[in-house]
Amino acid sequence: MTEKKSVFEGAELDVEDDVPCSAEDLLFPDLFVGLEIDLLSPGDGIVTDRHHASADRYEADDAMNQIEGQISPFTLSGWLRHGCEQVVQVAGASACHPGESNADYMRKDVYERDLESGYHEKGSCLEDHDDGCVVYDLFGGFGDRPGSLLRRPVSFSPIRRNVDVLDGEAEAHYRQVSSQVRSRNAEDGGQPLRHAERDVLGNVEGTWKLTLRDAKPEFVGLVLEAVSYLDAHSDEFAFQLGGARNFGGGIADAWVINPLYSESEVRRVFDRAKKVTSVMEEKDETWRSECRPAFVRALQARVAARDGDVPVPDGGGSA
Ligand SMILES: [Zn+2]
Numbered sequence: 001m002t003e004k005k006s007v008f009e010g011a012e013l014d015v016e017d018d019v020p021c022s023a024e025d026l027l028f029p030d031l032f033v034g035l036e037i038d039l040l041s042p043g044d045g046i047v048t049d050r051h052h053a054s055a056d057r058y059e060a061d062d063a064m065n066q067i068e069g070q071i072s073p074f075t076l077s078g079w080l081r082h083g084c085e086q087v088v089q090v091a092g093a094s095a096c097h098p099g100e101s102n103a104d105y106m107r108k109d110v111y112e113r114d115l116e117s118g119y120h121e122k123g124s125c126l127e128d129h130d131d132g133c134v135v136y137d138l139f140g141g142f143g144d145r146p147g148s149l150l151r152r153p154v155s156f157s158p159i160r161r162n163v164d165v166l167d168g169e170a171e172a173h174y175r176q177v178s179s180q181v182r183s184r185n186a187e188d189g190g191q192p193l194r195h196a197e198r199d200v201l202g203n204v205e206g207t208w209k210l211t212l213r214d215a216k217p218e219f220v221g222l223v224l225e226a227v228s229y230l231d232a233h234s235d236e237f238a239f240q241l242g243g244a245r246n247f248g249g250g251i252a253d254a255w256v257i258n259p260l261y262s263e264s265e266v267r268r269v270f271d272r273a274k275k276v277t278s279v280m281e282e283k284d285e286t287w288r289s290e291c292r293p294a295f296v297r298a299l300q301a302r303v304a305a306r307d308g309d310v311p312v313p314d315g316g317g318s319a
Contacts, residue, residue, distance in 0.1 A: 005305075009313075013115050013217055013291075013294040013295070013298065014180055014294050014297055015290050015291065015294045016290065019286060019291065020260065020286070021289040021290060021291035021294055021295075022317075023215055024142060024312065026259040026260060027110075027259050027261065027262075027263070027266070028212070028215070028259065029208045029211050029212045029213070029215065030209055030210065030211050030212075031209075031211075031212065031220070031223055031256055031257075031259060032165070032168070032207040032208070032209055032210075032256070032257040032266060033080075033207060033209075033210060033223075033227055033254055033255070033256055033257070034206075034207055034209040034253075034254065034255045034269065035170060035204060035205070035206060035207065035208055035252055035253070035254055036204065036205050036252070036253040036254075037201075037203075037204040037205075037241065037250065037251065037252045037253070038202065038203060038248070038286050039200060039201075039202055039244065039247070039248055039249045039250070039251075040071070040172070040200065040201040040202075040204050040241065040242050040249060040250055040252075041198055041199065041201075041242050041243045041244035041249040041250065042072060042075040042199075042201075042241075042242035042243065042305055043065075043075070043199075043242060043243045044269045045071055045072030045074065045075040045242065046069055046070070046071060046072070046174065046199045046201065047066050047069050047070045047072070048068070048069035049067065049068040049069050049070075050175065054107060064199055065310050066157075066158055066159060067158070067174040068155070068156060068157040068158070068162070069155070069156060069174060070153040070154065070155050070156070071153060071154040071170075071172075071201070072153060072202075072205075073124070073151045073152055073153045073154075074106075075241065075242050076151060076153075076154065076208055076241070077139075077151045078098075078221075079230065079239070079241045079242075080151070080226060080227070080230070080253075081098060081135070082230075082238070082239065083137075083226030083227065083229050083230040083239065084135050084138065084222050084223075084226040085098075085118070085119070085135060085136075085301075086116070086226070086229055086239075087214050087222060087225040087229055088133070088134065088135055088222075088303060089118040090229075090246050091299075091300065091303045091304075093133070093301075093303045093304075094118055094119055094120045094133070095118060095119055095120070095135045096120060096121075096122045096123070096125060096133055096136040096139075097111070097114055097115065097119040097120065097121055097122045098122070098136045099111070099122065100122060101121040101122055101123075101124075108290060117160075117227065120133070120152075122136070122305070123136065123141050129305075133297065134218055134219070134222055134302050134303060135222075137216075137219075138219050138222060138223075142240050146149075146213075147213075148212055148213045148214040148216070148219060149210055149212060149213070149219070149223075150210065150211040150212075150213060151208075151210060152168050152208070152209050152211075153168075153313065154169065154170050154206065154207075154208050155167070155168070155169045155170075156169065156170045156171065156172035156174070156201060156204065156206070157169070157171065157172075158172065158173045158174070159171075163206055163270075165207045165266060165267060165269070165270050166207075166209075166263055166266055166267065167209065168206075168207050168208055168209025169206050169207065169281065170205055170206025170207065170208075171203070171204070171205050171206055171284070172201040172202065172203060172204040172205070172206070173201065173202045173203055174199070174200075174201055174204060175199075175200055175201075176198070176199055176200075177197070177198045177199075177200050178195065178197050178198055179195075179196050179197075179198075180192040180194075180195055180196075181193050181194040181195075186271050198243075198244065200244070200249070205270065206270065207257065207266075207270075212241065216261070216298075217294070217295050217298035218295075218298040218299040218301070218302040218303075220259075220295040220298075221295035221296045221297070221299030222299050223256065223297055223301060224256050224292060224296065225296060227254050227255060227256050230252065230254050231252070231253060231254045231255060234251050234253065234254070240252070257269060258280070258283055258284055258287045259287070259291075260286060260287050260291065261280065261283060261284040265277070265279075265280050265283075268280070275307060
């Protein structure tokens with residue numbers, strides 16, 4: 001009988017001896033979030049690559065425009081963090097408020113209301129636990145606490161062979177969408193009043209690469225549960241990604257790619273010409289039945305150890 005082993009710091013994962021869930025069996029410390037988004041409008045969050053065709057040289061009627069660029073990690077991070085907060089709150093605990101308690105909120109009453117509904121003041125959890133709550137520990141505070149999760153931008157290209165999903169890249173097609181806002185008054189003859197332009201990406205398909213700087217199984221559990229939650233609620237206004245939400249923007253199919261996969265198996269997920277192998281199917285079963293639940297239990301233990309300050313809702317727990 002082999003000994004239970006885990007290179008996750010100070011934590012044993014509660015799995016059978018022969019199940020490969022320890023860090024050296026995984027693509028650790030990287031986690032790849034698979035993304036499929038029909039329409040993404042991240043607002044200021046697109047940086048185009050001037051070496052190809054920059055936004056300046058963009059021609060709306062040129063179907064061949066090959067603009068590459070990046071989706072800002074800030075847009076993605078806020079979305080993931082919101083999912084993490086929700087998971088912690090559903091489990092009956094409170095989450096760190098994302099804003100500083102002394103910030104100049106435009107609507108003070110909204111901040112106060114947040115504190116009464118599932119949030120605590122950012123960093124107040126450090127008084128109870130050296131590392132703070134799991135959301136604080138993972139995302140960090142501003143300033144001296146960098147957090148454990150490195151969130152990269154997603155580089156995109158319309159040319160699939162330029163996309164490396166192991167580098168956190170996606171295939172996506174950049175467009176500037178123009179719309180004329182026209183007068184409704186009959187006497188104006190429908191003349192345009194205002195011209196609006198919006199940067200969008202169509203058919204985003206690829207990965208967002210996350211890297212854990214600290215090896216804590218509850219972090220893996222939190223990211224797993226948050227991504228599941230976001231995927232299950234992807235068409236709810238609060239959990240869409242970026243802007244244009246009323247127009248179907250930011251409805252993201254998202255999943256954590258099985259961390260038991262090898263690098264070539266991760267590539268295979270996005271290779272339309274190739275199917276899932278039987279080895280990948282076996283890994284999916286091991287992940288689903290043994291590893292994933294162990295990481296989620298680690299998250300539940302961490303959350304339960306800290307928080308008694310919010311009543312546990314009926315049916316609370318992992319999704
Ligand atoms: Zn906190």
